[in-house]
Amino acid sequence: MITLIAAAGENNELGKDNDLLWHLPNDFKRFKTLTTGHYIIMGRKTFESFSKPLPNRTHVIITRSKDYEAPDGCLIANNLEKGLEVCPKNETIYIIGGGEIYKQSINIADCIELTRVHEKFEADTFFPEIDTSLWKLTSSEFHDKDEKHKYSFTFETYHKAIK
Template identity: 65%
Template structure:
């Protein structure tokens, strides 16, 4: 299965200046639990926003730079090549950025969204989730607290058949 996983604001904002717009520790924990042991597909800028590769995951980096290499990572030129290097019988997670989400949403089987209940100024946005194509199958609301500045909801969407 191809699964897009993202934390998305009410106005579909994802980030600004190659950085996140919020800090939600429970979302980071959920992301780690869901993606550990799997292939994660991302654009080069998303990869370079990490201080180091994420542990216990196979990184597939999409870049137009022909000579780009990073030890321990698979580097490809396009989304189709990224999907092709992932095992067919396992889940593969698309983790960003905005352009990669836009290219892959029509190929995805599932969306795992953390909906941050606030709007932000951003320079990268998640594509619209079309209710004619996607069915919301799970929703878990979380109140803001001392570690989470915003209310947020874990949402799972599956492609309608």
């Protein structure tokens, strides 16, 4: 199963200048819980936004650079299709960004785990529009802002609608 996992603002904003637009500890916890132990696919810029590889996950980095060198344990692929080929077939694979990788993968994904941040932001990277004729919202869990979360947000799970 291919799952896109992201946090996006009201206008599908993901980030700006290769950085997140918010700090939501509960979103980080959810991301860690869902992706730990799995293969995670990301673009090079997303990978480089981390200070180091995320623990207990196999990183698959998509880059067109022929001589890109990644840390030990990380896999390199020159396109999304090749990235998916190196992943196990009977496990959930998480696609974690960035915007271009999400656009390339949304039509082949089975599930979307989205944290909808209830605010509008200035951004240069966006999550693709979720076509509700193709995707069904199967779970929604609202969280109000509090002392640790500057913005309210909703954990949303979408599955491909069966036609």
